[in-house]
Amino acid sequence: MSTLTIPHVIPSPQEDCEKLHTAFSGWGTNEGDIIEVVTHRTADQRNAIRWTYHDIYGEDLLKSLDKELTQDFEKAVLLWMLDPIERDATLVNGAVKKWAPHDRVLVEIAVTRTANELLAVRKAYQEKYKKSLEEDVAAHTTGDFRKLMLPLVSSYRYEGPEVDSGLAKSEAHILRKHIKDEEYNHEEVIRILTTRSKSQLMATFNAYHEEHGNPINKDLKKDPKDDFLFALRSIIRCITCPERYLEKVIRLSMKNTGTDENALTRVVTTRAEVNLKEIKEVYYKRNTVKLEHAIKKDTKGHYEDFLLALVGSEEE
Amino acid sequence: MSTLTIPHVIPSPQEDCEKLHTAFSGWGTNEGDIIEVVTHRTADQRNAIRWTYHDIYGEDLLKSLDKELTQDFEKAVLLWMLDPIERDATLVNGAVKKWAPHDRVLVEIAVTRTANELLAVRKAYQEKYKKSLEEDVAAHTTGDFRKLMLPLVSSYRYEGPEVDSGLAKSEAHILRKHIKDEEYNHEEVIRILTTRSKSQLMATFNAYHEEHGNPINKDLKKDPKDDFLFALRSIIRCITCPERYLEKVIRLSMKNTGTDENALTRVVTTRAEVNLKEIKEVYYKRNTVKLEHAIKKDTKGHYEDFLLALVGSEEE
Structure with missing residues (x-):
């Protein structure tokens, strides 16, 4: 669930644009007003603000924000103001261009998004960068990582609830065999993780645990510093x-x-608009500290205010 | 261009349905009427007939056709009546289930369709078969063919006209190196053929020809009976x-x-509704026999009439 709080009476895009324009004017910038407007609007509302701003002032709102803001606060606001699909395409492109074996972003976006979202990201990627995501991934990765990442970003997983429990057992067995033999890069391991539906994989991982005694991710920790094993574990965690x-x-x-x-x-x-509420709950359970308190402690200034407005706070 | 001929005054779907229903009634079937209706309607019009038929008679038109017709004529009409995307999904499923190394269908559909068409086929495949196309391809292919076919059906190629001529030269060089060393299954060969845009690949194949003296497909004929080389040549021909x-x-x-x-x-x-006109022209140039004459000679009965109605005939 979303952590966004939207006012009961939502100002029109025109009113929001005027407030933003005033925040940019004069000596200094009124960051508080900017935060107040942008953090309490949904993606569609923010899009409307962006286009209305262009209509009224003849300038891209993102360019104005870019001029007025600085550093982490700027980066965060610019990312936030993008349409979610365009934002993922931008993040993925940034990750691909400076790709390194310990990169987390590609796996995170390829696996936690729905099949249709990932497809929309691939379309947006082409529109923006005039290339396919998969050719950029192929060009910037090598060896085992290429073998893994290319099918991962190209996947369009089935999302129905159907599970074939016989298949789950047999593929759990295949996974076990290759993990035992330390053939982590085996094409069968990659095929199973990158093509099967998430429901099917849940059944496979459960079968693995039952039949072979350990959760699969425990068996993938032989060398905790190995980046390829880390990527496999991340994929499995993003699924489960x-x-x-x-x-x-x-x-x-x-x-x-x-x-x-x-x-x-x-x-x-x-x-923030997807499942940050659940992530906050997990955070609290795991750390006995509220996420908003941790953010308060760790960040400062407008960046802190911006994040806190998105994360929301629940009164105790 | 399409070879379909549509009457100037198109009967309403209701009228078409009545004609079909009458053709099914009584003793024997009036195949001529069926051909007259279905072969002179666009995909959208055929879809409308299908749904209208269901509304009026409470039966799926495809089931009625299945009951009334036989053999090659039946198979052809049933395939023709499907929505193009659903038809491709059906063809691909048939090919995957009885996949063999000399299969032509997967390459044909994965490469001659546009990127968005292939994507729509993958969506239709999931709806119909409750699995992803790529997991079925992975499950039914092995070895080098899996390495090739999996990224091929997962590809979503960029379709813009941009060409990087430096890249074309360098990738032509990579292709040449592996072809010379007879490493036809090398991951770089597969990556280039399955991820690059068709425009880019045209430039690459041209660069290959210029720099290395032969068209690439000539160099891929070392063993004309080898199925993997045949698949590579088919991919290249479907692109060029x-x-x-x-x-x-x-x-x-x-x-x-x-x-x-x-x-x-x-x-x-x-x-028929895409580029059969151009295919017919190529056929005539290559064989100095018109395609419709060849079909007349080689087929018979209602199947012949049906194909000829789709192929169309131009008066000499």
Whole structure:
């Protein structure tokens, strides 16, 4: 569920645009007003604001925001203002261009989005970058990672609830065999993880656990520092428990001295209207600290205010 | 261009349904009337007939046709009556289920269709078969063919006209290297053929020809009986000259004693509303015999009449 709070009476896009335009005017910028407008509107409402702003002032709102804001706050607002599909395409492109084996973004977007969302991201990617996502992924990855990431971003998984329990057992057995032999990059492992429906894979992982004694991810921890094993575990976690996976991304982003603002901004902006409420609940259970308190402690200034407005706070 | 001829005054779907229903009634079936109705209507008009028939008579028109018609004529009419995307999904499913290394259908549909058509076929496949196309392809193919067919059916190629001529040269060089070393199944060969846009690949094949002296397909003929090389050549021909490729499928379907009705029916029904006119022109140039004359010679009865009605005939 969404953490967004929308006012009972929603100002018209014209009114919102005027408020934003005034916030940009004069000496200094009124960041508070900007936050107040943009964080309490749905994606459709923000889109309407963007187009209305262009109609009234003849300028792209994103360009104005880019001029007025700075640093992490700027990055976060710009990402937030994009249409969700366009935002994912932008994130994926950023990840592909500076791809490294420990990258988390590609797996996160390819697996936690629905099949139709991922397809829409591929379409938006082509419109924006004049290339297909898969050719860019192929061009920027190598070896085992290419073998894994290419079918992963090309997948259009079936999303029905049907499960073939015989198939689940036999594919659990195939997975077990290759994991035992440490053939983690085996084409069968990749085929199963990248083509089967999420419901089917849940059954397969359950069968794996029952028949072979361990949850599959435990058996994929032989070398905790191996990036390929990490990618496999991430895929499995994004399938089985996306909220817990994303909670961990947030948790790790604030773990050490120095926050990983990119990761924090990414999860908050992309999930605020989807399942950030559930992620917050998982966060609280896991850390006995509310996410909003953790963010307060770890960030500051307008960036902090912006994130807190999106994350929302529930009174105790 | 389409070879379909549509009457100036098109009967309403109701009138068409009544004519069909009468053709089914009484002793024997009036195949002539059935052909007259279904072969002179566009896909949208045939769809309207199908739904109207269901509304009026409470029966699926396809089931009625199935009961009334037989053999190749029946198969052809049933295929023709399907919505084009649903028809491709059906053809692909048939091909996947009895897949063999010399199969032509998967490559034909995956490569000659546009990126958005292929995507729509994948969606229709899921709705109809409760699985993704790629998991079925993965489950029914093995070895090098799986490595090739899986990304081929998962591809969503960019279709813009942009060409990077530097990239064309460098990828022509990569292709040349692996072809020379007879590493036809190399992941780079597969990556280039399955992910690059058709415009880009045209430039790459041209660069290959210029720099290395032979058209790429000539260099892929080392062993003319090898099924994998045949698949690679088919992919390349479907990209560079789909009409010539499909002309050959038709030509071979009538070459020997005993017609390959499946292939003939497939190309005629799937291409009649797309580019059968161009295929006919290529056929005439290549064989100095008109396609309609060849069909007349090779087929008979209602099946012959049906194909001829779709192929159309131009007066000399």
